[in-house]
Amino acid sequence: MNQKEYLEAVDTLNIWAKAYYTDDIPIASDDEYDALYHKVVKFEKENPSLKVLFSPTNRIGGEILDQFEKLAHKARMWSMEDIFSDTELLAWIERGDKGSQRFFVEPKFDGASLNLTYENGILKSAVTRGDGEIGEDVTNNAKVISSIPLKIPYDGFIEIRGEVVIAKKDFEEINAKRIQDGLNLLANPRNAAAGSLRQLDPSITKSRRLKFYPWGVGANELKFATHSQMMEFVRSLGFLRDDFIRVCNSVDEVKNAYSKLLLLRDEKPIMMDGMVVRIDSLAKCDELGFTVKFPKFMVAYKFPATQKSAKLLDIALQVGRTGVVTPVGILDGVEIDGAFVRNVTLHNFDEIERLGLMKGDMVCVIRSGDVIPKITDVYKSRRDGTQSNIERPTNCPKCGSELLDEGVFIKCQNLSCKARVVSSIIYFASKKCMNIDGLGDAIIELLYENGKISSIIDIYRLDRGSFNGLEGFKDKKIDNILNAINISKTPPLHRFITSLGIEHIGEVAAKKIALTYPNNWLNLNQDELLSLDGFGEAMALSYLEFMRVNYDKIIELMEFVKPKIEDIKFTQNIFSGKTIVITGTLSRPRDEIKKELESFGAKVSSSVSSKSDYLLSGESSGSKYDKAISLGVKIIDEKEYERLINEG
Structure with missing residues (x-):
């Protein structure tokens, strides 16, 4: 590619x-x-x-819809990395010294992910995955799902995650009834489950025979050592349990479990598209941590x-x-x-x-x-x-x-081509760019087709009168869109640069430009761009050419949009400007220590090299410890780390 x-x-x-x-x-x-x-x-x-x-x-996930209130998850809901072969399974196991671990495996059901929050034993909220951090509040619908307990015999705070599904038999019966009623057929069990969970009328949700199977926890106060122990406890609280759950002591046992589950693909009452494989030890999971998108301690081994x-x-x-x-x-x-x-x-x-x-x-x-x-x-x-x-x-x-x-x-080289223009406007307004809530793909296409907008700048010329004659736009919906447009007028500079859609310049590159050249980002030369970490000639030339061609349009756009210069201040200490690698099990979650180091202006790397300044080593350190010794990298334990912070 x-x-x-x-x-x-x-x-x-x-x-x-x-x-x-x-x-x-x-x-x-x-x-x-x-x-x-x-x-x-x-x-x-x-x-x-x-x-x-x-x-x-x-x-990490799908877009948040507007029918429901939005709620934040206490702990982020992550997606999983997909693998498709034994070779990829072995490669995943080799990354992060996982070979000596026990593995927890279970079916990967094909449904809609849901996060249940319980406080003092009472169901407080049920929220869809959303973008991984904020989802839709579907609590009223969750309460009509019989397999979701309204009360559990546990008083601590806990987020219980799982999959909302429709059994294959129930799905067929629901569609048979829809044929009798002259209604459109539901596409498949996965989409039917997701759509049923988002119904505004809970009675419709109840009629869809949804089931909830737990597969994990988010924020919690539990003290278990393994994921299998934790899930056994969760299921004991009154949740459904599947009959195919394994703790495997070797890679061969994982492969064998996959082969057995694959044979059950058609027999299983719930549609599944693979098997989840994860490290059972919670301490090892904390040590491995996360990538930008995935946990490093679990994968979805997909079916052929x-x-x-x-x-x-x-x-x-x-x-x-x-x-x-x-x-x-x-x-x-x-x-x-x-x-x-x-x-x-x-x-x-x-x-x-x-x-x-x-x-x-x-x-x-x-x-x-x-x-x-x-x-x-x-x-x-x-x-x-x-x-x-x-x-x-x-x-x-x-x-x-x-x-x-x-x-x-x-x-198509026509820059005025509808397909290209509409896609550029959609990208500009998207969540990762200007985040203009409510201005989704369909609405942008509708506004374009009706001559209300023909370019990005026209977004900021919209008023109440722009929606006259357009079906489905009531006062509240119009007010919400115009308010979101108004909020977007003062974005962080890096988001504004990202939203311009410059080829090769994504969010990371835009942040580097915004932080390094906050006052001169429009007039950079090639040497200045090439001085940025990770920038190559293709990126620099793409940025320069975009600015040359679109300079006047950007200036005009900035009459409406006033990007905010991002002033990031670091707490200075001995770690400022240093490169640190973390290994082993520590008393605090690795992500928490990483954020702390980054607040000092340190760079946290995943691998030890000659450029590393420190290795922060906890219990059960592995190959990183040995490599640090061979390269002469300074090794500190958690007590020494805290002392150096306090001295700083």
Whole structure:
């Protein structure tokens, strides 16, 4: 995958993820998403400086809807890293010295994640995953789910996390009833569970026969040594328990458990898309910590793809934010693992040529987990003469302008193309950029189609009159949108730079620019950009070219938007400006110590090198301790660490 393929993949993933997770109306299958997502993860690991802010890997989760109040989780809800083979399982185990550990494994049910908060034994709230930090308050709906206790025999504060699911049999019966009532069928159990949890009327939620299976805890006051002990306690409080839960003492036992669970795939009453594998020791989990997106102590070992045959009827063309035209296959429709699949991604026209694909072909379609479907094979022997060639497009399907054919990529170069303009506005308003709450994709497209906005700056020219004649916009909704727009007028500088959509300049790069050159960020030269840590020539040239072409537009935009210069002040002490590595088990969570060090202006690294200044070592230190000794890095224990802080 090269950079252009990466950007195309990100655009594709975001389109399908929104349809699947946010809209609860899947327009594709699961395995294609997993496969493409995996390629994006691989590219970003190999090219961290090229990672874009709008990549789905930054995203812990789906967008928060507006129907419910929002509540913060006490402890963040994380996503899991996906693996697809024994080779990847072994690679994960080798990272972080996990080989000598015991592993806890259980089914990965395909539903909607929910966080239950109990205080003094009483259910206080039920909140969806949301973005991992803030979710939707669906407490009233959770209370009608019979498998969620309203009271538990435990008085301490605890967040209990789990999956809300619909049994396959119940799903079929619900759909049979919907046919009798003349209603649209629910797509699959996973989407039905998520949609049922978000119903404004709890009686509808109750009719959907939802179940809640706990799989973890967030903030808590428990003192258990292992995850298996903790979950045994949680399930003893009155929650459902699955009959396939294992503690494995070796990698071979994990593999064996996976093979057994895979054989039960069709027999299980709840749809599952893999097996969760995690370190059982909670102390080891604390030591391993987290990446930006995932816990390092657990993974989802996904099941292999399910494949079916279907007929390719036609090819549709999609235009992404960068102008790349992506072909999408339109099928006659096939059901795979409970999802009715009509569309498949084809990546690019070189892929069509590689497959030798023609309209009217019978094809093999695969799907697994939460992934977009894809065509893996063409049954050419089944051709009957009705097939026709797929021609490379010469004109943009959105604006009609002539396309640039670069071989692998075909691109619309018209900067005024609707598809490109709308995507840029959507990106600008998104949560990771200007965070204009309520100004989502559909509303932006509606405003554009009705001539209310034609560029980013037009967002700030909207008033109450702009919504006249638009269906569904009542006074409260209009007020909320205009208020969110007004709030966005004073963003942190790094968010504003990020929102401009400069190629290669994601959130991390924007922060470095904002912190290093807060007063001169608009007029930087190449040497100044290259002096920033992690900046290469491609990033610098992309930034300079963007500023050259768009300078006047940015100045005009800043008549409405006044970015705030971020003044970060560090507490000076002996660790300021130093590089520290943490290893072993400490008396405090590793993340807490990391944040403390960063508040001193220190850099916390995950690996020991000759550039490391200190190794903070706790109990059961492993290879990092030995490497620090060999490199002559100063090693301190927790008592020495506290002494140095106090002296500072």
